[in-house]
Amino acid sequence: MGFANWYDAHILPRIIRCGCSQGQIMKRRSNVVPLASGDVFELGCGGGLNQEFYNTAAITRYCGIDPHDGLLESARQRACDRGWDHEIVTGFGENIPFPDNAFDSAVCTFTLCSVQDQHQVISELRRILKPGGKLLFLEHGRAPDLSVARWQNRIEPVWKRLAGGCHLTRTIASAISDGGFVISTLDQEYMPNTPRFAGWMEWGVAQKNGA
Numbered sequence: 001m002g003f004a005n006w007y008d009a010h011i012l013p014r015i016i017r018c019g020c021s022q023g024q025i026m027k028r029r030s031n032v033v034p035l036a037s038g039d040v041f042e043l044g045c046g047g048g049l050n051q052e053f054y055n056t057a058a059i060t061r062y063c064g065i066d067p068h069d070g071l072l073e074s075a076r077q078r079a080c081d082r083g084w085d086h087e088i089v090t091g092f093g094e095n096i097p098f099p100d101n102a103f104d105s106a107v108c109t110f111t112l113c114s115v116q117d118q119h120q121v122i123s124e125l126r127r128i129l130k131p132g133g134k135l136l137f138l139e140h141g142r143a144p145d146l147s148v149a150r151w152q153n154r155i156e157p158v159w160k161r162l163a164g165g166c167h168l169t170r171t172i173a174s175a176i177s178d179g180g181f182v183i184s185t186l187d188q189e190y191m192p193n194t195p196r197f198a199g200w201m202e203w204g205v206a207q208k209n210g211a
Ligand SMILES: C[S@@+](CC[C@H](N)C(=O)[O-])C[C@H]1O[C@@H](n2cnc3c(N)ncnc32)[C@H](O)[C@@H]1O
Pocket: 016, 020, 043, 044, 045, 046, 047, 049, 050, 065, 066, 067, 068, 071, 091, 092, 093, 094, 108, 109, 110, 111, 114, 115, 116
């Protein structure tokens, strides 16, 4: 096993769990995830960090995918412990292994930054949602301030290598709108006590309109 593979298998999951579970991030998860209802799909569900925030009484089924097998084990264990009807499988957001119009809610937190093809993934999220279904998102992305965005451009190549392909410069809300969603709620801010290049957060609710 080369260093890169060893890093991805052993170090990266710890960095992701640690970075994604700090207090400010967990607080924002608690604003978004409890809005999920009905049959729920979670993209990049590895690690299972969102599970504690679901309103169990409101969800009828929980499905999730993540390409990282090492993270999925703990997501499965947590879903079992909660007694959920669940299906958590290995997969990529660019080709979600679930049928059209299958879900009432899709949850996507800190994952659009890491996928290969953000536009294809948003299109897949739209495909698997029922008409009127909601996409609940919480992502970091391209800062609105030019000076911060310039630093994001500079840092991104190294950051991507260390953080599992995570991009710093992706737009979030506009990409979701461009993908055929109507955003009904949107919050945006720099996360406190976080370097601005990694701290621009966007979260909210978007609706799939039409068929
Ligand atoms: C920063 S972690 C966030 C994990 C989790 N969503 C959370 O909020 O804690 C990014 C996740 O995206 C997953 N990921 C990377 N590429 C992906 C893809 N193409 N499709 C789906 N998930 C992907 C990674 O394996 C990882 O679990």
